[in-house]
Amino acid sequence: MPAAVERPHRDEVRNRILAAAVQNFERDGYAGASLRRIASDAGFTKGAVYSNFGSKPDLFRQVCAARLASGERDVVDALFPVLSSYGRPDDVMRSISEKLTEILLEDAPWQVILAEFRALARRDEEIAAAYSKLQAQRIAQLVELTTQYGVLDHVESTETANPRSLAVVVLSLVNVLALEFSVASSVIDRQVITDVIERAIRGFLQ
DSSP: OOOOOOOOOHHHHHHHHHHHHHHHHHHHHHHHOOHHHHHHHHTSOHHHHHHHHSSHHHHHHHHHHHHHHHHHHHHHHHHHHHHTOSSOOHHHHHHHHHHHHHHHHHHHHHHHHHHHHHHHHTTOHHHHHHHHHHHHHHHHHHHHHHHHHTTTTTOOOTTTOOHHHHHHHHHHHHHHHHHHHHHOTTTSOHHHHHHHHHHHHHHHHO
16 A cells, blocks of 8 residues: 655645745746746645635735845844944945945845736735735834834934834835836946935934
């Protein structure tokens, strides 16, 4: 009698689907990615995708949240030294801006895919619901990180010392600059992005 085949654990199934989804979304974009192909690449049927994630929009939301979360942690890690430095010397300010630019450019492809997802959300209620949930999740995580690191502790202006507003500003700035770089890098190049980020940090600290 043949030995019983051990079924993969649910966490393993989800992780394999997520890994396959990352590759497919990066290669084909949101609209071009196929759940059937994602399932096949992960070694499962399309039913496994639906049973674990419910829908394509929700799968993308979870993939995108996980992919961008690490970059957002890096943003806070990079901002913390300059926001907690009473002297705020120009050389530190510039080095932090350059680090943030590096992080932004690494995430640029996902910002483009996110923009595609957002555009589709205008005409699709299911995608709109997933996008809203994703943004709320990203804002909440960034608020948690800035609060945990105490990045606002040394900002004198009470008007700007709002972690939620800071989160929205950071996410919006990153998205716009990444999109511009992706389609017009000869105009919005690395140097321009670094300068804009540095000016934004200086403005926030005033």
